[in-house]
Amino acid sequence: MILEVLQFPDPRLRQVAAEIADDAVDDELRALASDMLETMYDEPGIGLAATQVGVPLRLIVMDLNWSEDGQRDPLVLLNPRIVEREGRSVSENEGCLSVPDLRADVTRAERVAVEARTLEGESLRREAEGLESYCFQHEIDHLDGKLFIDRISRMKRDLYVRRRKKQLRLEALEHPAPTT
Ligand SMILES: [Zn+2]
Numbered sequence: 001m002i003l004e005v006l007q008f009p010d011p012r013l014r015q016v017a018a019e020i021a022d023d024a025v026d027d028e029l030r031a032l033a034s035d036m037l038e039t040m041y042d043e044p045g046i047g048l049a050a051t052q053v054g055v056p057l058r059l060i061v062m063d064l065n066w067s068e069d070g071q072r073d074p075l076v077l078l079n080p081r082i083v084e085r086e087g088r089s090v091s092e093n094e095g096c097l098s099v100p101d102l103r104a105d106v107t108r109a110e111r112v113a114v115e116a117r118t119l120e121g122e123s124l125r126r127e128a129e130g131l132e133s134y135c136f137q138h139e140i141d142h143l144d145g146k147l148f149i150d151r152i153s154r155m156k157r158d159l160y161v162r163r164r165k166k167q168l169r170l171e172a173l174e175h176p177a178p179t180t
Contacts, residue, residue, distance in 0.1 A: 003039045003053040008099045008147065008164060015056045017049075017143040020078045025119055029059070033076045033119060036061045041072075045097045047135045049142030052098050060139040064132055077116035077124070080140055085109035091134035094148050101167075102160050104152045108134050 006013055020029070032055060040048040040061055050059040058079045065073040087110030093103045111129040114136050118124055128136055138148060149157050 001035045002042050003035050005052050005097045006054055012054050013051060013098055013147060014145040015051060016145050017051050017056045017058045020057050030119060033061060037074050041066060043097050047139045049139045051142045058143045062135055076119050080114050080116035082112045082140060083115050084113035086111040096148050099147060099149055104156060106148050106151045108137050112136055
């Protein structure tokens with residue numbers, strides 16, 4: 001099932017997500033992870049956090065290697081956390097499914113080590129660099145209620161917020177809410 005991806009400035013994007021207990025992995029959570037992957041491929045994107053679909057749980061999905069012809073390499077992580085970070089680099093042209101019409105360079109750690117649990121209850125440790133590392137940092141930020149626009153210059157952010165509010169006002173004029 002395709003889920004609705006919340007868009008800035010939806011306040012639910014600012015919630016800090018809760019840890020998932022080991023015994024909380026049930027069919028409902030598995031279905032959520034599967035729906036999140038389907039939504040991510042549909043958008044299309046390479047990562048999605050549960051926060052972005054309005055579920056404040058520490059769950060992310062990623063796939064950096066998928067292709068239009070059906071190749072899939074999904075990663076589903078519960079309670080992911082960055083346990084090591086090293087180096088500084090620029091994540092060029094970063095974007096977010098929840099922040100429409102904006103791409104910006106973001107300074108991030110070049111390499112990270114991430115620890116998490118899988119849906120099968122196994123512990124997992126992953127070392128990543130470059131795009132994969134930026135993606136981990138971006139998705140884990142979502143679980144803490146942070147967006148990539150929090151990590152760009154105030155001037156760029158203010159410009160974007162103004163542009164976005166104007167766009168939302170125009171949309172509201174074009175599609176007025178029913179008055180009854
Ligand atoms: Zn995002």
